[in-house]
Amino acid sequence: MTIANSGLLDGLIAASIEAGRIILDVYARPIDVAFKADASPVTEADGLAEAALLAALERLVPGVPVIAEESVAAGRVPPTAGRFFLVDPLDGTKEFIRRNGEFTVNVALIEQGAPVMGVVHAPVGGRLFAGGPDGAWEMAVTADGVGQRRPIHVRDLPAEGATLLTSRSHATAATEAFRPAVAVAGRRVIGSSLKFCLIAAGEADVYPRFGPTMEWDTAAGDAVLRAAGGMTTLADGTPFPYGKRGRPGLADFANPSFIAASDRRLVAFSHNPV
Template sequence: MQPIDIEDHDALVTALLPTVRAAGRLEMAYFAKGVEIEQKADRSPVTIADREAELVILADLAKIAPEIPVVAEEEIAAGRPCEYARRFFLVDALDGTRLFIRGKPEFSINIGYVEDGKARFGLIYLPPSERLFVTRADGFAYEGQLSLAPGEEPPEVTFHRITTRTPDPETLVAFNSRGTGSASAQLLADLKVADARPLGSAMKFCLIAAGEGDLYARFGETYEWDTAAGQAILEAAGGSVTTPEGEPLTYGHFQRGFRNGHFVAWGRQPLWRRGST
């Protein structure tokens, strides 16, 4: 595995295909047989699948782009210090750990790339369904199938471009994070959303990018590694991710531990802003 030009997103996708397939195989093996659960300092759960998948991704990123720092969830949880960087990767090797533990196939592998506070590149892989979502060199978002079955190395994936759909105010579909309860209930009520579907992990961004939904509101705690890849993909598909005030969600906030503020992911432009209704 050789270093690549980080600005060539097609080359980055190609280089990462074996990485996410290896991490996906590892996760699905643990998903089938079960894992022991540990607790991090913030009382969130973590498993050996989280840690081993992250190690796979970190090792390959060090070869693919050795000059680019990486901010990874489990490394940060273990106390690794981070400082400001203009360019860096954000990695959540197993997004949706609680659902993974409960046997729900709603988890993802997230790899985002940030430059000057903006999510510039995203790759999200859903091992249970083998769906792969990426941004590519032409600035658009694409979906493909990355099989976990034994096959060619490196793997080949046929991609098709995806775009968000024009929202119909009468039939809006919202995806809710399973862990946030009614935190965004008022927004959904203001928009008269009749179809709100609970769903885990960053796959919510992907489904909106693929035109299968219209919005995802998160008014609870998240971290930048939860959202960067999804934001890059959704924006490349025609959507947006904003604060409740309508400002773009930004990255690199190391001084607050890479915590996000509240945000809404939209299939197109925002349909709601705080104080507008």
């Protein structure tokens, strides 16, 4: 039986907003940066926001496992079987450090290998995206409160061609070489999981990723995109799964290449990037 319901989504939204407030408090003062074993940066905001999210999830759904980025880095990895949360308390830490505003709070519920509910909150700019079994929404978050939910849905492919999104900090030659089977009218560069959400909101069309990511980087945005009528697939067009563990030579929860898109036609491309 699924636990994905409107009450849980409301709780995830509230928890993400609180984590966003914590992040903005740190963002307002000088940022101290440390580095994890994999050389990726981490800040005080990552840890404080994750602690708040873990506490909120335990209140909302006690006992459901949570795979959270900083906890995993510290060696705290609970067993997962069928249902669990994926949490990235600060997706886009490099963008946070650069102070360009392109970072998010990501929370997603995974059931049977698929993201069935997710929230992506961009504290700078106050955009919050949420998706679940009843559809996808965007709402504004300001110091005065939360605005009304506005339903969002992927758009039909524009006659002039698709808008393609690429990562600000992780672009690769394979991504630059990507050519979908339909025309591309323009490209945008943006950080964090906002790329999934812009496709979900009908502001762009396809996001190819041929570099490394982890499941907590993608799950929340993927949930919003799927709820808005889009899709995320492996590079060969097959389903994109979650809960990937125990693979020889691969880190647990590491993602292969993928394509997030508004339309199945965008998943096909004219050559095979490597």
